[in-house]
Amino acid sequence: MDERAIAILGCGLIGESWAGLFAGHGYTVRCWDIDPLVARRAVAGATAIASDIVSTDRKAGKVTAADDLAEALTGASWAQENIVERVPEKQALYDQVFRLAASDLLIASSTSSLTWPELTSGVASPERILTAHPFNPPHLMPLVEIYAADRQAAERAESLFRSLDREPVFLNRPATGHIANRLSSALWREAVNIVAEGIADVEAVDRALVNGPGLRWAVVGAHMAYHLGGGEGGIRHYLAHLGPSQERRWADLGTPSLTPEVIETLVQGIEAETEGRPVQELASERDDAIRRILEALRHPKAGEPEA
């Protein structure tokens, strides 16, 4: 087994981004997809990503397309799986992988909607499977949410993702939506409610988030934010004094439904906000801005005002 050899299984946008991230950190990457054309296309994309993120003190690893699963897995220590979000397809793939791969290869699933028990029930070696959900796109966003039942698998995951300059975050038990998507869903439900109830427009909600709590949550989490909001007494003081009013506020939050009327209001709101600019252009601007934030947080001097 070669600790620097990685198999990417499933080469859509997520797989391609992973491949680029691994290669950019010097790993040798083999891309496999049920459709060989998809794997070959991903090689080009991943190579470009790798050359963007490779630093002066290391060389990018090679990214190639594997014609079959056996070739992708030869010598690999880690398989990052990003195929379609359906249990039977994933489990059929895992069975094949275990037959073909070295005995200490681990399979990490990028699944966003499935949980570890769903993925592993009835599988021969559940301890060799873990969930490792990136925040899209994986080569840009630091977060990787991990659940591993096996301690050694967890340690290997932590060390591997740290070597990719990612932030591995471990769940104590599996949960649908892991952490980040649960938080996103909870916030978005109220964002939809505010629009559905006529409190504010789509664009107003988005601007409030970006210039207020979103900006803060790029730096401190929600628990820490309330801790700092409690003054010297911290979260204990906050909860003692404002816990009851927070509970009243929770009771006042909405539970909207995505009715045709609500959907139409959201779509029109986004049209007003984007003024017809294409998704690709907006997404590219978003990613550039996120890159600048990450750079400013990493290298304080670069982002400081000159005054």
Add this chain to the structure above:
Amino acid sequence: MDERAIAILGCGLIGESWAGLFAGHGYTVRCWDIDPLVARRAVAGATAIASDIVSTDRKAGKVTAADDLAEALTGASWAQENIVERVPEKQALYDQVFRLAASDLLIASSTSSLTWPELTSGVASPERILTAHPFNPPHLMPLVEIYAADRQAAERAESLFRSLDREPVFLNRPATGHIANRLSSALWREAVNIVAEGIADVEAVDRALVNGPGLRWAVVGAHMAYHLGGGEGGIRHYLAHLGPSQERRWADLGTPSLTPEVIETLVQGIEAETEGRPVQELASERDDAIRRILEALRHPKAGEPEA
């Protein structure tokens, strides 16, 4: 009336920060508080804030403490009110202000927990009162959430806060918690649930938020994020394909209570996360990081990687 003269009514941390922000943008600021000592202390703090944010092409305005309300309001065009969050005290102050001030002075309340109808019911000139809730601290965070029943008051608020380099966001109708605190509450409820249900620790939840959705929300709002997540078809495509699964996810979110056990788990989680570092030090680090982000977003070149 002097359009550059501002009265700050209530000089706790919020009032002091407002005073510094106005003075840093060249306004003449008079600070009044029910406790004259508090007003005098705020002058020192506000003067320091103003000198930090004043730019090379403008001079800071003068900040002084007013001995009485009449002096604070002399010639002022705008009163930013930040006194205790109780309706009777606020209304008693508004009545006094209207008796003493020029007829076109507006009162903007920084209230976070009260709404415009609550503040104005029974008040003589409701159209001269608006809510203008900053995100703490006002001299740093761009967001100001505004509700004004009167169009002219809204226009003056927009122009004033823009002149302070803030992002005014208007509500279409008053709502408890305005926008940002409703969104924060909604997210935090699930953040508490994740900890209470044993899915992940306090620190894991905070790290997931900061390295994933929080980082993204510093750049694009929640509605826009789902729009960009929908690919070329945008939010319409997203809602058509993933709306039902989003509704299932909403149904799976938690409704925790802040029981003594949950509070103890949160407090212990924060203690593990902060490792005993004092609140003031953590808050100051947070604010420095937010400053770097704002600078990086304003001046793209300053924050870009050199590679």
